[in-house]
Amino acid sequence: xxxxxxxxxxxxxxxxxxxxxxxxxxxxxxxxxxxxxxxxxxxxxxxxxxxxxxxxxxxxxxxxxxxxxxxxxxxxxxxxxxxxxxxxxxxxxxxxxxxxxxxxxxxxxxxxxx
Numbered sequence: 426x427x428x429x430x431x432x433x434x435x436x437x438x439x440x441x442x443x444x445x446x447x448x449x450x451x452x453x454x455x456x457x458x459x460x461x462x463x464x465x466x467x468x469x470x471x472x473x474x475x476x477x478x479x480x481x482x483x484x485x486x487x488x489x490x491x492x493x494x495x496x497x498x499x500x501x502x503x504x505x506x507x508x509x510x511x512x513x514x515x516x517x518x519x520x521x522x523x524x525x526x527x528x529x530x531x532x533x534x535x536x537x538x539x
Contacts, residue, residue, distance in 0.1 A: 429457030434478050439505050441478075445471035448500040451507050452514045460518065460527065462499050486530045 449461025498521050500506040508514045518527045528534040
């Protein structure tokens with residue numbers, strides 16, 4: 426997303442995550458970034474609702490099946506947990522083995538063409 430700064434939209438985004446039964450991390454500001462997990466159906470519902478908020482540059486970058494999926498790897502409970510900055514987000518993803526995947530998808534790794 427280009428940015429996540431509107432408080433009303435952000436509250437609605439968090440509610441959509443809870444109602445869709447997804448959990449994840451969100452970095453507000455610019456750029457706004459969401460990384461979340463859930464069942465295939467839950468993810469579809471959440472993405473549909475997020476698109477409905479009409480963020481100007483909403484981009485769904487990738488969906489990856491998670492091996493040995495255990496709900497709550499990204500967040501301890503259903504819903505979105507806000508992180509303060511990109512470094513915190515990348516650190517949380519590193520802790521669960523998704524740092525390289527994330528950096529590639531966000532074109533943050535050297536020489537990336539993602």
